[in-house]
Amino acid sequence: MRILHTSDWHIGRSFHGHSTLEALRGVLEALVEQVREQGVDVVVVAGDVFDSAAPAAGAYTLLSDVLRGLSDTGATVIVTSGNHDSAARLGFQSALLRDGVHVLTDPASIGAPVTVSDDDGPVHFYGIPFLEPVLMRHVWPGVRSQADVLERAMDLVRADLAVRGGRSVAIAHCFAAGVEPTPQLERDIQQGGLDIVALSTFDGVDYMALGHIHGQQQPSPRVRYSGAPLHYSFGERFKPRGSWLVDLGPDGLGAQLPGADESDAGDQAAQAAVRWLPLPVPRALTTLTGTLEDLLADARHAPHEGDWINAEYTDPLPQRDPMRRLLERFPYCAAVAHIPVAARVDDSRTYAERVRAARNDAELVDAFLLHVRDGEGATTREYELIAEMLGQRTRAEATA
Template sequence: MRILHTSDWHIGRSFHGHATLDALRSVLDALVQQVREHRVDLVIVAGDVFDSATPAAGAYTLLSETLRGLADAGATVVVTSGNHDSAARLGFQSGLLRDGVHVITEPATVGTPVTVTDEHGPVHVYGIPYLEPVLLRTVWPGVRTQADVLTHAMDLVRADVARRGGRSIAVAHCFAAGVEPTPHLERDIQQGGLDIVPLSAFEGVDYMALGHIHGRQQLSPRVRYAGAPLHYSFDEGHKPRGSWLIELDADGLAADGAAVEWLPLPVPRALVTLTATLDELLADERFAGHAGDWVRAEYTDPLPQRDPMRRLLARFPHCAEVRHAPVAARTADARTYAQRVRTARNEAELVDAFLAHVRDGEGASAREAELVGELLDERTRVEATA
């Protein structure tokens, strides 16, 4: 049986204020085509289908189109809710879908599989929706953390696998021990900080499909994150986009994971970070090839420049972020700020000491020193005539 593992579509998410719906549509169309080309039997979407608990109408349309496309390609689809999704809204969507598309949002269904059959017999798919510990304490006594609820959920899965026998897959949305999150992107899955689930919690199934981390990661041959199909941050621009293709034989998944293949997805617009002075960014030919990319510009001029975003957009129409990142000036003066103030011989040197302090060692330029001198001279003339 061939299984495609994807996650974290985040339908409706913006990128630095820009809509991503059309770009995501093109990527999900490519994913549907992969399912068709590779004759995939089962597609798993491991949470965070929507980016918001209140998605716009266009997000519902894209989800319906994609799920319909996957079903038309011949695959059974299992979707679970993530920490971004509203389980109620995603669950409502399930009632409008055709046979073969399963949307799992209720904790009460944990341990009850969706069963798909091939020539070797059944494969039991256990969808675990995002579980909020505070809402489950009266149902599952003793749970306090994500580790608690995921361990309890997997205990239910393992017990059912022992009764049914056959091959098994589980799906969850969480931070697992050993992952490398993208800074400032994957929001805390529990208020107050990360709540890590140990790898041991996922034992007992042939394959564990995880969601929440936006970059692909392999925690073991049987435990993997597929990541998001679209880039949502410059910090993840270097991470490939795609999904895992898993093939189960009659005995399940080989221990070494050799039957797992990465299927890359297209990147609609590349993400780049360009670093140079503002004049170089605006004119240097080495940046000419990035006019069609999403650009984060870091200009290294010692001082902030006037209206840099407007000027950069003239060359890079998709410039999404501008940062002032001055290069620390090198100075042979090892004195502290206090020492420079104490040894200043006049007010001009006091100003120069202050500028060197706030600019990491770079004092007044020749033009600035000239202006400071003129202002001090003017003050002296005014005081003399007062």
């Protein structure tokens, strides 16, 4: 059975104030075409379908269009909720969806899989919606963290699977041990480290499809994150966009490879049965660094004029209207930061000591600049202006 694992669509999310709806539509339409071309049997969406609990109307339209497109390929579609979603809003229309599209948001249904069969028999798909520990305590007394509720949920999965038998895939949305989050991007679902979920929690299933981390990651050959299909921050720009294509054979993720030792045969087989399927990037993300004049005029930046731009200008002092000026060259400039690069004076003297040590007015002005700029003195051009002004004052006093 061929499975496509995707997650974290974040429909409705903005990028530095710009709507991403149409860009995401194009990427998800490409994903639908991949499902058709690759002969995918089941599409798994592991949470954070929407970016907020109350998405705008356009977000619902996009989701409906994509689910319809996936269903038209003949694939079964299984969607779970993430921490950004409202499980109630995501799941309210599940009973109205066409056959073959399943939106799983009810914790009471964790142990009741969606079963899809092929020539090798059934495959059981267990959807685990994002579970808030505080809301689950009336069902599972004593749970305090994501680790606790995921362990309880997987216990239900393993108990049901022990009765049913056959192959299995589980779907969840969480932080797994050993993964690297994107700083300031994924909404934190950790509390003092208690919510990191151990990989052993996911034992017992053939494949664990995870969501929440926005970059492709493999905590183990059988436990993976697909990441988001679109870049949502400049910090993600080097992370590939795509999905995992999983071929589940009659024995799960493949038989032992020739020449493999028993100790590593299972992991090698799992690696061989899963491959990365890249998605297109609608617009490249680029960070440019230099003086504002360099960014505005240097020809080497010309290839990036159509990119999303994060501009870091290094002039010693803030410049006037940098965003407006940069937009004239880079129409998709999304962020501007002033990051001055200047020689810093390693001087442990106090401001009063610098003033007393000044031998002339120019050095007195420089001492002031060192003080107010936290160790950055006058630039060459500023020295010229200071000298010119002091010279004018001297000439004026001489003729007074």
